[in-house]
Amino acid sequence: MKRLAIVSVILSVLIFISCEKSNDLNDSVFIRDNDNPELPEYSEWGYNTFGAFYDREAFVSNSEVIPLKVITEGGNTSFIFQGELSNDRMLMEFIMPGFSPTSYTDMLALNNNTYDLKTAGWSIKMVIDSDIKTVEILEGNFQFRRVQKLNVDEKQVQCIVSGIFNFMIKVDGIPVRVTDGRFDAGVGKGNFYLL
């Protein structure tokens, strides 16, 4: 009887483990960068990850919140990265003026484009652990290295946006460097908002 109980527990654990796995495209695939293992490596697979050094700390995506949301409102488009900074929840929003896609497929227009954050009129909002920060851009750029339309079994499902960013900002009056930034995320009906 005792042996049967042990076997049942083992089988239950094995079944649970096998059921837990998912092949959803919304899953995050965090592959450590060889040079900077705190950050995910740069990829163009739609692995739903991002990462950057906020001074010396790593601001990275996690599996708890949607890593990227794209919101179009009032003639501007916001790219909202949500993750964690040394165990604190952090949100970084890049607001791009003059770009108003009506669907996620319109984001293909961003493919292979680099924007100087200062001269292109971008703005950044930041929230660290529910604390809203005042941010002033000093210099830097944001590059969409690749934006691609993704078909699965011949059906269009999402756009994959991948790129890098580096910049220097003032946060509550104090200069901060954000370096080695990279992102690779799928944008589809679940995280594209037209308001």
Added chain:
Amino acid sequence: MKDKLFGVIVMLIAVSFTAVAQDTGTQVPTEVKMRKWFVGTGTGFTMYGASTPDYKFIRGNVSWHDHVYNSDIASFAFSWHAGLGVELQSANTRFGYSIGVRYTIYMGFLGATTYDNDDDDDFFYVRLEENGTQTDYLRVKSINQINSYVGIPLEFRYLLFKPMLFRPYMKLGADFNFKINDSSNVKFKDDVMDKYEEDVAKLFDEAEDFYSTMYFGIGVKVGRVGKINFNIDARIPAFVLTGKKAGLVQPIAGGGVNISVQVPL
């Protein structure tokens, strides 16, 4: 390492053959007519644990130590063989050296999570094509490669104890196999994608035209001295030795069973 081990094994078999040829050990009583040569036929199978090569076109296909994502791809390899052979046994019936011809079917399998495909969530994404601003994935449940080979096995047996009806033995063997046919089968999540079967199969490595294995075995010979006998042995462990590209998956080590019957000449 595997090449050196392979060389040692071949040398041991060659040396033992010499020992058998020169053996002048204990003679079996004259009332039993000695049979030194036996001809036989046998069949068996081997299952190998295998690793998935670093296919860049499979989404999320990365090894455990590089990441925190749980790859959903499982892999294994399996072979079945049948053949004919001759064995030369020593006068004291301790040693046996055999050579033959063998037909082998070798299958490599790559599948999502589990080996059966009843669960609708068991699939992985294969990147069929990427071109500028468009990328196409296909959802694949499994892929297998089936290759046929003709080969030459070489085996050395050491029979334990004195002649008896059930006599245990240890075996050391190697075989050298040449590919004569290959095929691939891909199972898609959506049957409509079957039209891409050949395109997907081409993405994966083909097995090389030659491969060899090495194996150890322990078994039992059933039969009287100089009479027809039956043999069953377990191959533990078995290794695929050669070829940088073993095909769809990379076999690591395995085990199996072999049965044979021998008739004295």
